[in-house]
Amino acid sequence: MSKETQKSFYTTTPLQEVLRELSKIGIKRKTEKININEAFGRVLAEDFFSPINVPHFKRAAKDGYAVNASDTFGAEEEEPKILKLLGEIRAGGKSGPPIVEGGCVKIATGALIPEGGDAVVMVEYTEEEENQVLIYRPVSPEENVIKIGKDIKEKQKILSKETVLKIQDLGVLSATGVTEVKVYSKPQVTVASTGDEIISSGADLELGKIYDINSITITQAVRQSGGEPIYRGVVPDDKDDLVRAIRYSLENADIALFSGGTSKGPGDTVPTALREVGKPDFLIHGVSIKPGKPTAITAYDGKPVFMLPGYPTSALMVYYTIVDPQIRRWAGLPLTSRPRVKAMTGKRIYTERGRLNFQPVRLEHEKEEIRAYPVPTGSEAITTLASSQGYVEIKPEIQFVEEGEEVTVYLF
């Protein structure tokens, strides 16, 4: 092992510098047209202008009689105006009889106001007698009428580019009759585990092997970040296999995620493989966070490659800290601010000085207080992660947090 390789294995980069390096990557976002039925949570890739007026015809706002308002002027309880009943129009009707002077048309809420009509008298202020209608109150023009374009005007910008589509936004889109919208494509993210001891779930369990955990957890995490995971299975812990797997990702996806096998043997497999793939835009091998020190990050022509640690807890913690914001940025989604709670530590938490510590904790409600107990992360244990509800971030200069100190817990 050369001195230089040894150095590259042990040099760790501060988290802020890692995030700064990643923020420099110019994202080549793709767009696609999708059905609005599938568009919930997706991000608009263009301003949306309504192709129509909503409503696109004059509608009755009440049940009653469509009239020409001037025919009702002067009507009162004791001296109603009497109009001729020309016919009826129900909601959904394409046309009713035109309203000529002295006439009216029975109309349902939401129905088209027939030609010649400009107002609706509410049914409560009328009385129908054979072919005529007694009008007890006058209406002014436009009264009880929903005007064309009242809700949405044709060519009006109703949703802005970058909008993350909510249910109500889908409602607005469907009101305009569109079936498709242009959104940013989800970034394609390959997910693979590396390591000779890893086998996929369902495979026969041989001595010396353990089942893959990270592919399942990371695949789901990618979905939640707004990415489209492409499951690539288990990659043997071998330089040539790794080089092939990375090349596949660069050709077929936007982002590559691996976990495990990054601190194997002499420690230079990963940097050697990463240099063999091509000229990296940058190369980080080692991040000064705990857990997550053996993390390697690089990019080729703007496509990032992340090599997460193998321990499930470590892999997920590094994913949330470093990878999640990148996938969100790629997808056009806003960064999530994790929900947090204040808690008292239930036990002294030891940390590693010089690294930013992310300590998973188990929360217990004790009377009015929430207590946070550290959960060990330095092992393969997955059950411990399942039992933790969040994590505490501890600055590099702090060596331990005393029992009973107040801490902020970021919830999973």
Next chain:
Amino acid sequence: MSKETQKSFYTTTPLQEVLRELSKIGIKRKTEKININEAFGRVLAEDFFSPINVPHFKRAAKDGYAVNASDTFGAEEEEPKILKLLGEIRAGGKSGPPIVEGGCVKIATGALIPEGGDAVVMVEYTEEEENQVLIYRPVSPEENVIKIGKDIKEKQKILSKETVLKIQDLGVLSATGVTEVKVYSKPQVTVASTGDEIISSGADLELGKIYDINSITITQAVRQSGGEPIYRGVVPDDKDDLVRAIRYSLENADIALFSGGTSKGPGDTVPTALREVGKPDFLIHGVSIKPGKPTAITAYDGKPVFMLPGYPTSALMVYYTIVDPQIRRWAGLPLTSRPRVKAMTGKRIYTERGRLNFQPVRLEHEKEEIRAYPVPTGSEAITTLASSQGYVEIKPEIQFVEEGEEVTVYLF
């Protein structure tokens, strides 16, 4: 119109009574086996017991040399024990050379401890020289060894029935090598809009017609509640069509959702249709909430049918208030407690006395304060709903909320 029908049209049931009636419905939950890759957010239908020990073999916790601990007793810096190097085992290896007295095997973290070994000496406290290894520190039995079943024991219950599967739970499941889990099936929910004036998005826009909004919004809301929506399009506002549509739902789904057309014409179409379908378990026509008065709710042999109002805002508000908890219960999901914020009303809010009022509001941040402005709901307008971020609940006995009063806003 008979007096009785008229009465049934106007009788409104308080919300609490509606929810109590619905809570009496005995749910017939189905279960299914699904791949763990698809199981995020689903609800376990049985306790899960691990089929294996995790790990299922004795593993090295550190890089170093697997030994029989007793061979290292008495080792010290100045007087190392010297052991014969019998071979090597890497992570994933099926077997290494058995460890005989006075021998050791080079071992990688995570690898199988060969037969005869009971501890691992960390590489830091050794020196390898040709075919022998100098041991500078003694180890005790089990030191640096991960025992069989340390993380998960065979037959141990690791996840309880009713667990809503989180990412970490999927990790636990995959550690045991299972590929499938038994979960509650999502309730099948038909979604249709009724009304002669409604046309599906994409259809030609004729005079008098408007595009369907509710099917899109309600379909998505059903997904979020944990249901499986079955889109059934637009049903004409006709008794026979309605009867057919309800019968279809009862035969093919668990829950039926309609919106619109419930207060048409003389007002007895809906109750008449509902009685024609079969003998209802109960029949509510009118709920004393605003918006949502014309809501009709019934059930046949435990399968609920909801007829929501036609206005998009009203339909969604009633959905969240009444339908969402039913679908969650059916799916086995916990009820959501909507996130809420305190705000000051920015304008006086008028309500309808005698009904529980749900008033959508638009929030504005003004300096340190959040101000809530009422958004009108009594119309077809969908854009107003899109501009509101939550709603305020106002008790039936209150007639208006003054400007500047503090209110709790439930966020959408």
